[in-house]
Amino acid sequence: MSETTHSQVSFSDELLKEVNRVIGQFPEGKQKSALIRVLHIAQAEFGWLSVPVMDYVARLLHIQPIEVYEVATFYSMYDTKPVGKVKLEVCRTGPCMIEGAEKIVKYIEDKLGIQDGETTADGIFTLKTVECLGACGYAPMLQAGEKYHEHLTEAKVDELIEAYRKNPVANYMGQETNLNSAKS
Numbered sequence: 669m670s671e672t673t674h675s676q677v678s679f680s681d682e683l684l685k686e687v688n689r690v691i692g693q694f695p696e697g698k699q700k701s702a703l704i705r706v707l708h709i710a711q712a713e714f715g716w717l718s719v720p721v722m723d724y725v726a727r728l729l730h731i732q733p734i735e736v737y738e739v740a741t742f743y744s745m746y747d748t749k750p751v752g753k754v755k756l757e758v759c760r761t762g763p764c765m766i767e768g769a770e771k772i773v774k775y776i777e778d779k780l781g782i783q784d785g786e787t788t789a790d791g792i793f794t795l796k797t798v799e800c801l802g803a804c805g806y807a808p809m810l811q812a813g814e815k816y817h818e819h820l821t822e823a824k825v826d827e828l829i830e831a832y833r834k835n836p837v838a839n840y841m842g843q844e845t846n847l848n849s850a851k852s
């Protein structure tokens with residue numbers, strides 16, 4: 669996704685209504701509390717959080733841009749650089765590491781020809797290692813869009829990459845997929 673400029677950044681009327689509804693759930697003067705949720709909305713809308721997008725969010729919440737940058741760069745769920753259509757977020761926390769996450773990451777890196785944090789040349793896949801995703805009992809695991817893929821093996825990785833390659837947008841958006849056999 670290409671870089672957006674400040675003048676290109678704005679939510680649709682419908683989305684703005686939703687954002688204002690979220691902001692309105694917090695008491696006057698506490699609009700900053702809506703930041704996490706508004707950043708999710710912004711990332712879903714613009715694909716990633718560029719500086720113009722983060723500045724726009726700051727204006728909506730009446731806070732300083734630095735306050736938005738701090739949050740956006742702290743949490744791995746936010747992307748502050750362009751990403752592919754499918755983000756493969758592999759958990760790298762203790763239990764997943766014990767169950768072989770490191771090997772899974774290396775396998776994906778070799779298979780896709782990218783390193784952690786990089787995107788394939790065709791713009792389909794981004795590989796990201798992230799902290800615990802709360803599915804420790806199903807380690808090793810990764811998240812792609814709204815989906816969790818658990819008890820990963822190299823064969824499962826092959827299968828899910830193949831399926832996402834065929835239909836990256838539908839799968840990424842969490843719609844019905846043909847990934848049933850790739851699930852745990």
Ligand code: FES
Nearest residue numbers: 759764801803804
């Ligand atoms: S350690 Fe991987 S999901 Fe918790």
